[in-house]
Amino acid sequence: MKYLLLVSHGDFSSGLKQTLGMFAGDDAIGSVIAVGLKPDEAASTFGTRFEALLKTLPEDASFVVLADIVGGSPLTTVCNILNDHGKLQDTLVLGGMNFPMALTTLMSKDSLDNSALKEKAFSEATAAIKEFQTTSSEASDDDDI
Template sequence: MKYLLLVSHGDFSRGLKQTLGMFAGDAIKSVIALGLQPDESAAALGTRFEAMLMELPDDAQFIILADIIGGSPLTTVCNVLSKQGKLRDSLITGGMNFPMALTAMMSKDVMTSTDLKVKILSDATGAIRFFDTSTSSELSDDDI
């Protein structure tokens, strides 16, 4: 089974998972949020993640979205997955936002890793744009 693993500093990953739940239905069951808490060591995060992995099937694979490449949370997760022989089969992205998380969650089981990588990055960057408030004083939901 493929899981979407959201990794962050603090509660960002947990908040993103909660928001995904508003759109996801049962798909949210395949989302795991893991955040390095203030005053928590990377080693403690690693221990928590190892315990989470023990609850998952042996054939679990991961699509990982992290808040930043090179940060302690992602580095720790990668080290744990490497020790367990699961890093090679993981798709890992640094930087995360709601559109890419939604795409990853909804498409992870129906797209190849190569196609999913392209789609996630496309949706992540395509959703970022400036909101122009100068064109009209009355806006509808379609304008946003």
């Protein structure tokens, strides 16, 4: 089974998983794992928690990893442990996760190869970044004159 592994500082990953469930449904989020480095938690303790979680998954589990920050302790720790278990080589690892990126990755992870999935995830992530423009109520009032 291919899992979407959300990695973050704090509760960002678990909140994102909850929100994905609102859009994709409970069946889809069964393949989503959220792990976060808790405030004041040592990276080694976080690693121990992730290692224990990894041992509960099927031996043939594969991963797409989305992380809040490339180079941060949570992602570095997760990648080191995946590598120790021989799982990193075939894992797609992307940073800068946002909701559109996560939703696209979740919905496409089983139908696209890693190269196409990376392109689609990056495209959705960047396309979602835009300014929300509003009009002031004064401008609307002036239009009525």
